[in-house]
Amino acid sequence: MTDASGGAVALTGGRMASEVFRRDDTVLRAASDSSEFMASLLKIFEQQNFLGAPKYLGQVDGKDILSYIDGEVPTKFQPWSDDQVRAAVRLLREMHDATRGSDLAGRFDVVCHHDPGPNNAVFQDGIPAAFIDFEQAAPGGRLEDVAYFAWTWTISSKQVMPLEDQAAQVRLIANVYGLGEAERRALVDCVLERQSRNVRFWAEFLASPETAPAAPEVLADRIAWSKREHHFVYAHREVFDRALT
Ligand SMILES: Nc1ncnc2c1ncn2[C@@H]1O[C@H](COP(=O)(O)OP(=O)(O)O)[C@@H](O)[C@H]1O
Ligand SMILES: [Mg+2]
Structure with missing residues (x-):
């Protein structure tokens, strides 16, 4: 865990994004060519009342802002019930x-x-x-x-x-x-x-x-x-x- 900027904490365990940070109830993720599509998709989920995805909350300093979803994200593949x-x-x-x-x-x-x-x-x-x-x-x-x-x-x-x-x-x-x-x-x-x-x-x-x-x-x-x-x-x-x- 690092405290990189303004209380943001690095989230590890991902495979692709170089930097993902949590700040309070949000996740900051480097914006990319996919940001626009992803924003539209997450908006559709909200409109359709699909709750199993983060909300898209905009951009700041070249980063996408997403809602943080409480819980555990497994890092290893393993059998599931x-x-x-x-x-x-x-x-x-x-x-x-x-x-x-x-x-x-x-x-x-x-x-x-x-x-x-x-x-x-x-x-x-x-x-x-x-x-x-x-x-x-x-x-x-x-x-x-x-x-x-x-x-x-x-x-x-x-x-x-x-x-x-x-x-x-x-x-x-x-x-x-x-x-x-x-x-x-x-x-x-x-x-x-x-x-x-x-x-x-x-x-x-x-x-x-x-x-x-x-x-x-x-x-x-x-x-x-x-x-x-x-x-x-x-x-x-x-x-x-x-x-x-
Ligand atoms: N919206 C979110 N809510 C909770 N945890 C998140 C969220 N987004 C990312 N994370 C955490 O950050 C890690 C890396 O984010 P992810 O978007 O999966 O990037 P990568 O492309 O590197 O896999 C995830 O494995 C998860 O632990
Ligand atoms: Mg991932």
């Missing part, structure tokens, strides 16, 4: 529903968060209550978020939760979200595609370290992790597919 996953999927679905048909979604289905992992969820009394970190939000297909969600909340090659239990929890995700038949058949491919994309995403930073949000060895770890998870899902895809159909 069905109740925790159910609550988070409901949030994801409500978040998507709030943007369907909006100008912001444009020609796409909804606005996707694109990083709705547990590391971007605020837990209150052990239950996910809000998503944060809308920097990568953009128009998209809802399966993109559901696939990334299934990977980061449930699927893990470490198998602390056994494979069959992971598959059952992925089915729970599909059920609670309310995926249709065709979407359920496509989900595993979307997980695989997102894992491949993650490899490329982090690898591009290796090629231009001056813009990278982390040191080369950290990037290499993230690349290795994404590849390992991709191999795991590919090797066991029929177990997940069977649970989904």
Whole structure:
């Protein structure tokens, strides 16, 4: 913890933003090219009465001001109970529903968060209550978020939760979200595609370290992790597919 300016306290644990500070009931985050879109998105959430996201409160000194949401944000991926996953999927679905048909979604289905992992969820009394970190939000297909969600909340090659239990929890995700038949058949491919994309995403930073949000060895770890998870899902895809159909 540092006291950087006027009582602002650094919030650590994120993966991308170089500086995130808390000041009283607000969070200050370096403004970026995404700020305008993020501001419009958070305003839509407010209008639609979706409460599972910070409020956008404006800008000061080149920083976005967001409301601080009380609770805990996990820093590690780990197994979550069905109740925790159910609550988070409901949030994801409500978040998507709030943007369907909006100008912001444009020609796409909804606005996707694109990083709705547990590391971007605020837990209150052990239950996910809000998503944060809308920097990568953009128009998209809802399966993109559901696939990334299934990977980061449930699927893990470490198998602390056994494979069959992971598959059952992925089915729970599909059920609670309310995926249709065709979407359920496509989900595993979307997980695989997102894992491949993650490899490329982090690898591009290796090629231009001056813009990278982390040191080369950290990037290499993230690349290795994404590849390992991709191999795991590919090797066991029929177990997940069977649970989904
Ligand atoms: N609105 C918020 N309410 C509560 N905590 C927040 C909020 N925004 C950010 N944080 C905290 O700051 C950390 C980093 O912020 P985040 O927006 O996730 O940046 P990064 O892109 O670096 O992951 C989060 O992991 C969380 O602990
Ligand atoms: Mg984050």
